[in-house]
Amino acid sequence: xxxxxxxxxxxxxxxxxxxxxxxxxxxxxxxxxxxxxxxxxxxxxxxxxxxxxxxxxxxxxxxxxxxxxxxxxxxxxxxxxxxxxxxxxxxxxxxxxxxxxxxxxxxxxxxxxxxxxxxxxxxxxxxxxxxxxxxxxxxxxxxxxxxxxxxxxxxxxxxxxxxxxxxxxxxxxxxxxxxxxxxxxxxxxxxxxxxxxxxxxxxxxxxxxxxxxxxxxxxxxxxxxxxxxxxxxxxxxxxxxxxxxxxxxxxxxxxxxxxxx
Numbered sequence: 001x002x003x004x005x006x007x008x009x010x011x012x013x014x015x016x017x018x019x020x021x022x023x024x025x026x027x028x029x030x031x032x033x034x035x036x037x038x039x040x041x042x043x044x045x046x047x048x049x050x051x052x053x054x055x056x057x058x059x060x061x062x063x064x065x066x067x068x069x070x071x072x073x074x075x076x077x078x079x080x081x082x083x084x085x086x087x088x089x090x091x092x093x094x095x096x097x098x099x100x101x102x103x104x105x106x107x108x109x110x111x112x113x114x115x116x117x118x119x120x121x122x123x124x125x126x127x128x129x130x131x132x133x134x135x136x137x138x139x140x141x142x143x144x145x146x147x148x149x150x151x152x153x154x155x156x157x158x159x160x161x162x163x164x165x166x167x168x169x170x171x172x173x174x175x176x177x178x179x180x181x182x183x184x185x186x187x188x189x190x191x192x193x194x195x196x197x198x199x200x201x202x203x204x205x206x207x208x209x210x211x212x213x214x215x216x217x218x219x220x221x222x223x224x225x226x227x228x229x230x231x232x233x234x235x236x237x238x239x240x241x242x243x244x245x246x247x248x249x250x251x252x253x254x255x256x257x258x259x260x261x
Contacts, residue, residue, distance in 0.1 A: 012236065019043070019230040026225035042230035052231070055213040059235075062124055062209060063192040066131040070139050070188045071181060077136070078143035079169055083155070099137040108201055115202055122204035130202065131192050139184040146180035147173065182246050190239055210235050 018026050019042055020035040046052045081089050111130055112121075120126040150173060158168050174181075196211040203212060210231065217228035 015229045015236075016233050018225055019233045021226055023224065023226060026229075039226060042226040043234075045227065046230055046234065051208075051213060052210075055208050055210045058124055058127075058203075058207055059193060059209040059211075062127045062131065063189050065124075065128045066135065066192040067185050067188045069128070069132045070135045071185060073132070074136050074139035074184065075143055075174070075177070075181065076169065078140045078147055079173060081140070082144050082147045083152070084165075096137040096140055100141070104134060104198055108198065111198070112201055121202065122206050124207045126202050127199060127207060127209070130198055131195065135188050135191060139188060142184045142187075143177065143180050146177055150176055186242060186246055189242060193235070193239060 017034060020038045020040070021032075022037070022039050025032065025036060080086065081093055115121050115126045115130070118126075120129075155168050155172055158172050159165075163171065194211060195209075196215070199207075199209050200212050200215070203209065214228060214231045214235070217224040217231070
């Protein structure tokens with residue numbers, strides 16, 4: 001596990017190290033493990049760049065909106081598929097499973113055509129709607145697996161006491177589903193934050209997230225290694241912080257709470 005951790009962290013550490021190097025040192029061979037002279041201007045220039053500010057704002061807004069919409073739709077959908085046994089629920093579940101097998105690049109041209117016809121090209125709304133549609137199936141499957149583990153007797157007792165289905169969903173299932181919701185939220189946020197292909201096609205100058213902005217450091221003549229790796233390091237930072245803060249929700253209590261008491 002230690003060897004695997006070193007192999008996995010090596011590219012990240014190398015990226016962070018390169019972000020403190022100047023252009024000459026970043027391109028030298030053999031490369032140096034640590035920067036010989038720390039260059040902080042790679043970061044300070046980004047913080048004063050209006051394009052970076054706009055891209056960061058787009059990434060933040062899109063990630064928050066997509067995560068909220070996905071959880072708001074996927075959670076009641078997962079509960080209905082597990083508990084209600086409504087007519088056509090098996091067909092819906094099959095379609096959700098099939099949606100997971102279709103890569104986004106397959107539907108990229110139809111998505112672009114639809115977004116253009118709706119006059120949503122180069123808008124954050126387009127990114128939010130597309131990401132939400134792509135991520136609902138995965139989050140629904142994750143939440144369905146957890147809801148199945150919740151004893152149905154708890155819900156039956158609440159129904160006998162006079163609670164309706166909506167109150168059972170909000171007052172009984174929702175508090176116990178926090179670990180599953182945290183898991184779905186983390187995966188949804190990471191995808192929305194890191195996605196590049198769809199954003200590069202559907203976004204222009206006004207709706208350009210950080211992942212697309214980073215690609216602009218690569219030109220036909222050169223690669224600005226210092227600014228590019230500095231931007232990559234800043235993009236990685238929120239993901240790392242979010243996983244660390246939600247680690248307790250992700251790991252602990254996955255099976256606790258449903259049968260206690």
